[in-house]
Every structure is written in C-alpha cells, then in structure tokens.
Amino acid sequence: MSFKAAAIQMCSGIDPQRNAADMARLVREAAGKGAIYVQTPEMTGALQRDRQAFRTVLRDEAGDLILKTGRELAVELGIHMHIGSTAIAIDDGKMANRGFLIGPDGDIVCRYDKIHMFDVDLDNGESWRESAAYQPGTQARVASLPFAQLGFTICYDVRFPELFRRQAVAGAQVISVPAAFTRQTGEAHWEVLLRARAIENGVFVIAAAQAGKHEDGRETFGHSIIIDPWGRVLAEAGPTGEAVIVAEIDVDAVKAAHQRIPNLANAREFSLETIAGARSAGV
Numbered sequence: 001m002s003f004k005a006a007a008i009q010m011c012s013g014i015d016p017q018r019n020a021a022d023m024a025r026l027v028r029e030a031a032g033k034g035a036i037y038v039q040t041p042e043m044t045g046a047l048q049r050d051r052q053a054f055r056t057v058l059r060d061e062a063g064d065l066i067l068k069t070g071r072e073l074a075v076e077l078g079i080h081m082h083i084g085s086t087a088i089a090i091d092d093g094k095m096a097n098r099g100f101l102i103g104p105d106g107d108i109v110c111r112y113d114k115i116h117m118f119d120v121d122l123d124n125g126e127s128w129r130e131s132a133a134y135q136p137g138t139q140a141r142v143a144s145l146p147f148a149q150l151g152f153t154i155c156y157d158v159r160f161p162e163l164f165r166r167q168a169v170a171g172a173q174v175i176s177v178p179a180a181f182t183r184q185t186g187e188a189h190w191e192v193l194l195r196a197r198a199i200e201n202g203v204f205v206i207a208a209a210q211a212g213k214h215e216d217g218r219e220t221f222g223h224s225i226i227i228d229p230w231g232r233v234l235a236e237a238g239p240t241g242e243a244v245i246v247a248e249i250d251v252d253a254v255k256a257a258h259q260r261i262p263n264l265a266n267a268r269e270f271s272l273e274t275i276a277g278a279r280s281a282g283v
Contacts, residue, residue, distance in 0.1 A: 002250040003147040005174070006035035007208035007235070009224040009243035013215040014048045016057055020069040026244055031077040033246045036147070038079055039208040040070075041224070042097070042114075042155045042180040045086035049216040051133055060089045067100055074102040080145060084178020084208050085114065085154050087134075094135040099152055099178065101143055109145075112152035113137025116160055130156075142172045148251050151203075155179035158193045161200065168201035169264060173254040175203050180210040186221025191233075199231040202257035202264065204249055212240035229257035 008026045012019045023040055030038045045066040048054040061067060066086045074081035081102040088096045097114040115138065117131040140163055143150045151172035157163055158177050167175055175197065181190050198205040204227065211222025224237040226247040237243035258264060 001147060001252065002248050003036050004034045004246055005037045005204075005206055005226065005249045006030035006033065006039065006244055006246045007206055007224040007226055007237075008038060008040045009209055009211050009222060009237045009241070009245070010041050010044065011212040011214060011220075011240070011242065012041070012044060012047045012210060014046055014053070014057075016045045016065050019045055020065050022242070023066065024069055024073055026242060027073050027079075027081065028077065030244045030246065031079055033244065035246050036079050037082065037145075037150075037249075039082040039176055039178055039206055040084045041208045041210045042085045042178045043087065043210065044083055044178075047180065047210065047214045047216055047218065047220075049218065054087070055089075058087060058089045058095060064088060070100060071102050071106040071108075074104055075106040078104045080104065080109070082176060082178075084176070090135060092135065095133055096137070097130070097134050097154060099154060099176075101150070101152075110141055110143040110150075110152065112141050112154070113139070114154040114157060115140070115163065116156045118156040140166055142167050142170050148204075148249065149173045151175040153177050155181060158197060161197065164197045164201050164203075165264075168203055172201075173203055173251045174249060175201070175205055177205060177207040178209075179207055181221040183219045183221045186223065190221055190223055191225065194225060195227055195231045195233075198227040198229060200263070202229045202254055202261065204228055204251075204254070206249075209237070211237070211243070229254050 083100040085099045088098045099112040101110040151167035209224040210220040222239040226235045234247035235245035
C-alpha cells in the first residue's frame with residue numbers, strides 16, 4: 001500500500017494570522033500535488049522569542065487560529081492534516097508545544113506534546129531554555145491511519161533514539177519530525193540524525209522544517225526532508241524559503257527493511273556494569 005505525503009517548509013513570523021494564511025496556501029498546493037497526508041513545521045503558528053509579546057497572541061485549543069484553520073483545510077481538501085506543532089495555552093500558566101493530527105472529517109485524531117525540551121547554550125552565544133515556558137509532554141503516541149501507522153516527535157526529540165525505537169516496536173511505519181532546527185545545529189546534525197532514525201528503526205521519516213531568517217531574529221536550517229526505511233532521501237527542500245516537497249510512501253518497504261535487517265526482532269535485554277580500573281603506581 002502506498003500514499004503521497006507532503007512536508008511543508010515555512011518561515012513563520014510573529015503574526016499567527018499571516019502564518020495561518022501562508023499555511024493554507026502551501027497546504028492547498030500540497031493537496032493539489034496529490035498528497036493525502038500533509039505535515040507543517042514545529043511552531044507553525046508563530047516564532048516569537050519575546051515571551052511577553054508571545055503571550056498576547058497565545059490561545060487555548062478552543063481559540064487557536066492555526067488549529068481552526070487546519071481543521072477547515074482537512075475538511076476542504078479531504079486530507080489528513082498534521083500541524084507539526086503550535087504553541088497552546090494550558091492551565092498552569094505555561095504553554096504546550098503541541099502537534100495535532102486532524103482527519104478528513106475535521107476531528108482531531110491525535111495530539112502530541114513535545115517531550116524533550118531544548119535547554120542549551122550554543123557556541124555562537126545563542127541560549128535556549130524551552131523548559132522555562134513550555135510544559136514537557138509525557139506520552140508518546142502512534143496513530144493508526146487508513147494508510148499507515150504514524151508516530152510523533154517534534155524537533156529536539158530526534159536526539160533521543162529511544163523514543164523512536166519505542167514507536168517502531170509498537171508498529172510505527174512512519175515517524176514525523178516537524179522542526180525548527182537552528183542553523184548552527186542543523187548544519188552539523190540535521191540530516192545525519194534523521195537518516196539514522198530511519199535506518200535504525202526501518203521506518204519512513206517525514207520532517208517539515210522552518211527555514212530562513214525570522215522576524216524575531218532567529219535563523220532556522222530548513223532542508224525539510226522525507227527519508228525511506230533504507231535511509232534514502234526521497235525529497236528535500238532548500239535551506240531557506242517556503243517549499244512543498246512530496247514523496248510516495250510505500251509502507252510495504254517497512255516490512256522489507258525489517259526482513260533485511262531484523263534488528264528490532266533481534267534486540268535483547270542486557271545489564272550494564274561499570275568496572276573500576278587498576279590504579280597506576282603513585283596515583
């Protein structure tokens with residue numbers, strides 16, 4: 001069985017209304033190319049480093065414009081619409097970095113809150129503390145769709161292979177990685193990490209990305225990508241600007257990959273022991 005999937009590359013700004021309009025235009029383009037599953041990047045709704053200003057446009061699910069627009073597009077186009085993530089106001093005063101999978105009837109099939117928070121100081125002086133604003137998720141999910149078993153991750157989650165392995169063991173055939181990777185880390189690690197996650201789990205990886213210089217001053221890496229279970233790149237966008245990439249996803253290739261390299265079936269439980277070495281003389 002196969003289906004067409006699309007990854008939407010965006011350069012989201014600080015205005016959710018403009019971002020929603022850009023998303024709608026690009027999603028319609030993807031559907032026009034035959035995609036029945038369309039994924040948008042992390043933080044589709046807005047990229048805004050000024051958290052005080054961000055909170056003035058923040059809404060809960062009932063009032064979120066990106067979610068509303070995504071549900072309307074799913075119905076209009078008869079597709080599975082995957083909002084890679086957008087910021088959602090939650091009860092404790094924090095935000096959730098939340099992805100939504102929406103069915104062709106407009107209903108929400110699955111929600112996923114980003115589990116791993118990007119708390120890091122980069123060599124170029126950039127400092128990120130996602131945990132200061134976002135409530136980490138605690139639940140991994142795999143959604144059973146008419147055309148595939150779909151797993152969910154968001155951006156920094158790609159550096160935690162155990163999350164992908166748990167989903168692959170649970171039957172995921174496609175794992176989504178919507179992202180807003182920084183240019184610095186993306187240049188070093190983006191493609192190699194995504195290809196590794198595809199190869200080691202024998203799954204398709206679809207990663208819609210933010211790309212270019214944003215209104216809030218950050219710069220993201222782009223290179224939205226679709227990878228098959230053998231690690232081959234099926235489609236890839238450039239480093240900047242909007243893009244729509246589409247690829248045919250043959251889910252039978254997942255079974256074939258698992259037969260060729262049966263590492264999931266061959267995995268074994270083991271213990272770990274740390275051995276103290278002999279001390280050198282005089283130490």
